[in-house]
Amino acid sequence: xxxxVEIFGNPWVSLAGKVLxxxxxxxxxxxxxxxxxxxxxxxxxxxxxxxxxxxRWGWAQLIAxxxxxxxxxxxxxxxxDQPVFKAAPIIVLMGTVAxxxxxxxxxxxxxxxxxxxxxxALAISSISTIxxxxxxxxxxxxxxxxxGLRAAGQLIAYELPLVLAVVGSVIMAGTMSMGxxxxxxxDAGFPFVVxxxxxxGIFMVAALAELTRxxxxxxxxxxxxxxxxxxxxxxxxxxxFFLAEYANMFTMSAIAATLFLGGYWLPFVxxxxxxxxxxxxxxxxxxxLTFGMIWFRWTFPRFxxxxxxTLAWKWLIPLALxxxxxxxxxxxxx
Amino acid sequence: MARAIPGGGLVKGLGVTxxxxxxxxxxxxxxxxxxxxxxxxxxxxxxxxxxxxLDQDACTVCMLCARQCPDWCIYIEGHKEELPPATPGGRIxxxxxxDRFDIDYALCMYCGICVEVCPFDALFxxxxxxxxxxxxxxxxxxxxxxxxWLETVPDPPGLEK
Numbered sequence: 325x326x327x328x329v330e331i332f333g334n335p336w337v338s339l340a341g342k343v344l345x346x347x348x349x350x351x352x353x354x355x356x357x358x359x360x361x362x363x364x365x366x367x368x369x370x371x372x373x374x375x376x377x378x379x380r381w382g383w384a385q386l387i388a389x390x391x392x393x394x395x396x397x398x399x400x401x402x403x404x405d406q407p408v409f410k411a412a413p414i415i416v417l418m419g420t421v422a423x424x425x426x427x428x429x430x431x432x433x434x435x436x437x438x439x440x441x442x443x444x445a446l447a448i449s450s451i452s453t454i455x456x457x458x459x460x461x462x463x464x465x466x467x468x469x470x471x472g473l474r475a476a477g478q479l480i481a482y483e484l485p486l487v488l489a490v491v492g493s494v495i496m497a498g499t500m501s502m503g504x505x506x507x508x509x510x511d512a513g514f515p516f517v518v519x520x521x522x523x524x525g526i527f528m529v530a531a532l533a534e535l536t537r538x539x540x541x542x543x544x545x546x547x548x549x550x551x552x553x554x555x556x557x558x559x560x561x562x563x564x565f566f567l568a569e570y571a572n573m574f575t576m577s578a579i580a581a582t583l584f585l586g587g588y589w590l591p592f593v594x595x596x597x598x599x600x601x602x603x604x605x606x607x608x609x610x611x612x613l614t615f616g617m618i619w620f621r622w623t624f625p626r627f628x629x630x631x632x633x634t635l636a637w638k639w640l641i642p643l644a645l646x647x648x649x650x651x652x653x654x655x656x657x658x
Numbered sequence: 659m660a661r662a663i664p665g666g667g668l669v670k671g672l673g674v675t676x677x678x679x680x681x682x683x684x685x686x687x688x689x690x691x692x693x694x695x696x697x698x699x700x701x702x703x704x705x706x707x708x709x710x711x712l713d714q715d716a717c718t719v720c721m722l723c724a725r726q727c728p729d730w731c732i733y734i735e736g737h738k739e740e741l742p743p744a745t746p747g748g749r750i751x752x753x754x755x756x757d758r759f760d761i762d763y764a765l766c767m768y769c770g771i772c773v774e775v776c777p778f779d780a781l782f783x784x785x786x787x788x789x790x791x792x793x794x795x796x797x798x799x800x801x802x803x804x805x806x807w808l809e810t811v812p813d814p815p816g817l818e819k
Contacts, residue, residue, distance in 0.1 A: 367678070367679045367683050368679045368682075369678070369691075370681075370682050370689055370690055371682075371690070372690065372692055375694055619672065619675060620672075622675055623672050623674070624668070624671065
């Protein structure tokens, strides 16, 4: 680690390096997960999936798709609110990129270990909600508007259980710093999911809803709303939404892994090796969680709008509150 | 009747997809429902509706198929030909001769009404399906090309006993 610190001693060099790394992780994770989605969904439906792109297994399919998006015309509808329409995808992607800042990949491998890390993460993830609303409102299209409204209702409803589910873990760790939460799990000797399984479940369900993935994809329901708030987007701007969706799968899973599954730490792995093994352990956990997300997507049909709101307000939020109360009491008593 | 466990259906559904996943991954030969098309070819069932073949000799230019076609994708032109009478001094014979018989497969919806309606068995279904074209205009098959499909027409199914 010392050598790395020396090279990156210059704050500007270090900053540039970090920015470059984040800028690489977003498309890379989106591509890997997008490809995984294609292949896993294919196998779940007794299909082969992408096969010919890249010569073998269709590994270059997502690269080919990316090149295709580059070539497409950038269409902005005449009636659209131009600056808002153009800014929306950037804001959505920005929320995703900003989330990566507080994810610890190893004991020292974190872009910025904020003392309010998880608070920052939850706050910044709400920024993408605004981007989605902007996209829906500015497109001058009824489908986009309906999609934007549904997204607003859904994302705000599920922001609450998401935040409340996190609180249990934060109470147990006694800190909001992401690195601190992992350290607390190392000190405790077990990942928090052992005790916080309710919080973990609520977090994953709410995260699925935040990602607007099936079964929570009412905002972009193809059968009713064409593509919801992304209906009018094409080419590179559409690619931004696509990247944000899949990179968000990565970041949300990484946050869940950090809060509940011990992050870069695994029981029975000596702590001295975590500097090097940490990123692989974290990415392994992320892949397991994202496989679960893909599995859910290709199993369950879409919710109805009222069922969705019922699940959030009548079940997840009271359950999360009860979880917090029990955790807090036990923390004081034990 | 035993009450179902709440959420039991969700777990059951997850079980179905993951079972299919592992079956397809580890035993693709047995469980794969699709084939790698351009490399491997599928054998269509004998009575598949692939393309329509025309028997020019059987056609009498009655236009029934063109009139029944819901998509108006059949183009027929013909003229009358006069043949000498069978016996000297008799009435001359009249035959309808086909000049043009085109089917625009870019329009065709493969309903098969033309095949059903043909009173002289001049139209047949064949299971051939590989005739896609880079240009849409080339989807218009002329009468010689339609005649060519005739070789691929499968034998009619045997009579019922």
